[in-house]
Amino acid sequence: MTSSRLPNGGQIERAKSVGFTFDGRAYSGHPGDTLASALLANGVTLFGRSFKYHRPRGLLAAGSDEPNALVTIISGDVREPNVRATELEIFDGLAVQSQNRFPSLEHDLMAVNQLAGSLLSAGFYYKTFMGPAIGPLKSTRFWMFCERFIRRAAGLGKAGIAADPDRYERMNAFCDVLVVGSGPAGLIAAEAAAATGARVIIAEERPVAGGSLLASGEIIDGRNPAVWAREKAEALANLPNVRFLTRTSVWGYYDGNVLTAVQRVSDHKPNRTKGQPRQRHWVIRAGKTILATGAFERPIVFPGNDCPGVMLADAVRRFAVEYGVAAGKNVAFFTNNDSAYDAARTLSLAGIAVTTIVDVRPDVSGACRDIANILGAELLLGSAVTGTHAGKSLSAITVQHFNMTTGRISGAPREIKTDCLGVSGGWSPVIHLASQAGGKPEWDEDLQAFLAPEPNQNWVVTGSAAGYMDTISVLSDAATKGSAKSRLVLPSVEAPMLDSSPAPVFEIEPAGKSQKAFVDFQHDVTASDIRLAYREGFHSVEHLKRYTTLGMATDQGKTSNVPGLAIMADIRGISIPDAGTTRFRAPFTPVSMGAIAGERYGDLRPHRLTPMHDWHISNGAKTYEAGLWHRPMIYGSHGETIEQAYTREARAVREGVGIVDVSTLGKIDIQGPDAAEFLDRVYTNMFSTLPVGKARYGLMLREDGIVFDDGTTWRLGETQFLMTTTTANAGPVMQHLEYYLDCVWPELRVHLTSVTDVWAGAAISGPKSRSVLETCVTGTKVDNTALPFMGIVYGRIADIPVMICRLSFSGELAYEVYSGAGHGTRIWEALIAAGKQFDIVPYGLEALGTLRIEKGHVTGAEIDGRTTAHDLHLGWMLSKKKTYIGSAMINRPGLKDEHRLSLVGLISLDNQSINGGSHIVSDKTPREPADSFGHVTAACYSPALGKYIALALVKHGTSMIGKRAFATDLLRDKHGAVEIVSHHMFDKDGSRMHG
């Protein structure tokens, strides 16, 4: 291959060279090169195979709008697919693969897809694979058969499966003015804004500032425009109130002037500096946003327009001026506007021969004619390119007469030899961010392009993004948009007088059979696909997009949206804005998942530990997670199984005494003159009658009458209560209470404070629990008179103040001892020491669960958001003397239906354990599907009963008591006979806890 590097020019460091590989082959380039420019300099014109047809594709563009040259970066096992070669800066050791080719880019077997072209036309998938099977070749089942072959043939790069080894950072930033883009408009707008003292952030997606100035043939303030831009950018970056971010793509615009950006911190470096992330993700909250995002050149749709060597006119210029690379030796241009003449002029300044300019317009301005004359280029007016000839890349074009008004082609085809065709179909202002912000674009007849709408947030658009296409008006617009009071002295500009309005020509439609004419290069959508969509009834732009996938590739149709719309508008005989617009969505360019996640990966949840956690661990507790909490499951010892351990612990509670950590219960301090009234409204039962120094079990419903939560609430004073909630519902209950106080009953004088983490709690349960307290509590008596059931006393343990309430979840004589969280372990240890002579046993959640299942007490497994108080046999708690949250809805027929599931107990009849979640069925043998009439909510081995038992919610629960059924668990292959019993399976009259 021959080098296409020009002898001089370009903004690259020619003195240094950089080695990299493409498809395993070594190449070299210079610092400042992109992969695209370096490969092009090495004579590479084939960059990839197209999405559906595997057609050979070269470069179309030179920037973030490139649809064809997508590559995969390989780094060890890590693959980063779909990177635009035109944005990828090369470095020593960079390894890149081309995509969507098999077995190699040069010899692609899948190119047979081209022969089966009609098979893969728009709507192919829908027609072939959707719907019922009519004959063997049509159905979703057929799709399932074909999918793996088609997936291999059609697609972009493959993602890797190795873990991403890189580090990413997230940053939040605030500024008065965010300037997106640092071309001539961005630089001047930023300068004007910064002069007012505003805090300015400038985000530039490329490595250097300058935008269009980098490849401009104009002269600014008597200097090379790239040099002028560099100096201006350096001066701005040195200002204390300006932050200049290069390699930073602003990709999203959200409500409240919040914008997101990705900064490629070290993607361009062979070795990352220690501590440096690969990319940094920015969330920028801007007072005002200045969108100086420039414009994308559009291609013209014509037969054979995807041949490697056919490029955008501006891309040809950029490769020459910015990188010193000749995309061709004899370049031709095809245009509908003046900007291609400026590209031709600049190209010739860089030393590249321009042979021909084909223009669809019957006549052009004197300035254009002058340029053609000076370049010695043949000017073919009223003409169009109607075909391309290529081996591996472009060798010639076919030109014919073209009537702009009728769109008709005539005359004999003339073949013109050229190895590069620069195409310009006009310019589309980059309004993606403005569109994301919420505005509907507005069509501009002069520019034949969509412009940003009236701002709906605090943003302005400037420069070519606002439709100003010549440098002088760009600069003066930008100064005003940067600051209305700007007094900047604008630089002088020497430029040819060219007109920015293109002729309204988007497509050269051939008369007969011809080469494919591509609209969307990345998704292989052709002009005939759009016509097909129309014929099949997909007229609206939203239908067109979905039927053909036009504009739905990773480039979101940067180069294809307007030509696609124009073709549909032409078919329908309506104007382009009437055909519709599409709303751009974030991201502007693809963003890696790692950058968005930043350091938030792996286990992100906080871990909540009780004050006694360390004691549990050092005493053999096996813990598990209950919500965010880590709680002891069992205190295992001597090779016990889990069942043996909890059985031992539960038996100790029934026969002697046990101690369990209950610090995780939600605790809410409720104070105020109306606290009692408030509780009467939120609980189903009465709390205003509760004496000071007593606790009461309370039940809360949701407004719709379904049970929400339960717990005990203690009256600590006339106007002070301590509410406890279940561990899981601590947050939701707090939010529920806050809602009613703030939004429904603001007149109630009540204040809520979450004190869950303030108190450490230990429950000691069992017949010997009182003896343990008598041994260690000072300052109060704990006998049945001083501390009756549901009573509260204050005393000291180990000289630390404690609050003790006599209440029971286990059904045994039991107490909850609360102390300041910081004293939790000390109190716990004192209770253990005092209990030693009574053989006190610490117990975990498994034993706690066993004790409550034996007693038929409910928890979250039964309060599942579907059950009523009656379902859970808690109807006795529904006061008839008052209203409360949910009281208006509990009598709805559906909630009183006799077929509802209600709580029962189950006893295993085959002495086998019962699985939680099992269905209750009447079938003797496992069957699928079975008629389920209930399900198991919790199950255990009961040491008190010597049997495997469970709680279940069963249809007609109460009337089923005494009957036999089967608990079936097909997933875990378990099916066993059970007897349905009352949910009170142990100590039905509660004599043990009242004793």
Added chain:
Amino acid sequence: MIIKCPYCGPRDVIEFTYQGDATRKRPDPSSTDQNLWNAYIYDRSNPAKSHREFWLHTGGCRQHLVVTRDMSTHSISSVGFARDSKHAGDQ
């Protein structure tokens, strides 16, 4: 979206929890009119215009706010404490 909490200042929406329609009025607690209660509990309007809604400043002062927000543009025209707007559901 940024909500200007009257207590904490302008904060990102991530700090807040949406707490529902602020234009509903809870029926008189003693009312047994099932239609009224059904409407209060289940019916929600979603107008494409300005709407009042409750937001709880979960990650801040934990006050419920009444936010008047245009549902089609997300622009917020007023924010106040729910407790201050007497009978938040009246308007």
